[in-house]
Amino acid sequence: MALRAGLGSRRRRGALALAAALLAAGLPLTGCTAAGTPQPSIAAGSTAGPTSGMTPASAPLETSQTSAKAPVYWLGRARDGVYLYREFRDADSRDNPIATALRIMMSQKPLDPHYFSPWQSPKKLAASVSGRNYITVDVSDDAFNTGVDEPTAQLAVQQLVYTATAAAASSGLVDAGQPISVMLLVDGRTSQLAFQRVQLGQLMQRDPSMIAPVWIIDPQEGSRLKGSLKVFGRATQPDKPFAWQVLRHDAQGNRSVYVSGTVTSGHDAGHVGEFTFAVNLPPGDYEVRILPAEDASPSATSSTSAWDSKSFTITG
Incomplete structure (x- = not known):
């Protein structure tokens, strides 16, 4: 089933109800941006991107859905390199949708055998959204596989950015008509190295060069x-x-x-x-x-x- 419904007023009311339910259950969905509020920036590109003249024109954001499917991005090998691909996975609609999608990304295997993920299942994972379309993700340092190379590390960070923004947009928790930024914290700290290779500490947005053509x-x-x-x-x-x-x-x-x-x-x-x-x-x-x-x-x-x-x- 293609999931292409628009973001209407009925869905927005559903998103507010979901947010209220999650807050009542103690799941963070508001506040929590990093100290100092860094200016938005796009993560560095990767040498694993397109090499055959197919430069992506855009990285379309997911739209609000009516099912309890979690959008999850994976790394996939195809033709001339490695790109980001998406699957929809079953998820409990009562849970924090961003944390749920990220937990699947870090802890489960993709359905497609051509896809993979360099992330590892973390002991701690939390996600929250501020009113400024900022998503904060906080993971423990055991989420990172330190055996990956630089291009794979760059793609993996964007894998998290794509999955977090997709889950937030498809659940109606952010304004899909405005830019969405992600701050990745490691054990509550900024300015850490993801996979011992990618410098964190800045707000990140989707890098369209890393999505599959x-x-x-x-x-x-x-x-x-x-x-x-x-x-x-x-x-x-x-x-x-x-x-x-x-x-x-x-x-x-x-x-x-x-x-x-x-x-x-x-x-x-x-x-x-x-x-x-x-x-x-x-x-x-x-x-x-x-x-x-x-x-x-x-x-x-x-x-x-x-x-x-x-x-x-x-x-x-």
Whole structure:
């Protein structure tokens, strides 16, 4: 199910009710910005970003949803580098939505085997939002895997920024029409080093150079679908052509291209970069892949050539 509902007055009332409930339960949602209130800045870029001429035009913020799904970002290897990708995960709607999404990001495995996270499960994790669209995240220092390199550390910090802002926006706890900044504290302290490599102590915003140029939103990895495949995805650029393939798995585990085609990302207001297509399929195990338009060869079945891919099953 594509989650694309707008932020209306009904949702805002629901967000206020959620905030009140969380506060009553002792979960912080207001106040708590770092001492000195540093000026907003964007985290440093990464050498793991795009290298094939696909510079992202934007990093669209999630919109308010009607389900209890937590948006979680992961690192994913694809084609020429490592990028940020998003999944929606089941979550308890009664809990702090930002802390819940971050806990999943740090403690659970992604659904997609091509994704990963360098974070470790922390002993302590707290999240709060101020009235100025500032999110404060405080983690214990055991959250950091010190064995990562500089580009991975930069991506991991942005992974936290993307996940925290996504959870806050999709829960209606911030004004999605205004910039959202994140302050990351380590054991309540500013100016620490994340992963012993990235200097903290400043408010951070989303770095659009680190998001995947294109990814599949629906179906999610491992989905079981009845009769047909309906793909919904997003690219960071409008009017961008892509090739798609549906690979079928045989009884021996071999894969071959069953059907293929092309699709172009949209440019309409409110749906910039979105694309969709549908295919009727017989029962079986499949994989759908999104590739650059020039890589649409039927013999190209390696997952390393795709921007994103999802395995799924068509039931009878």
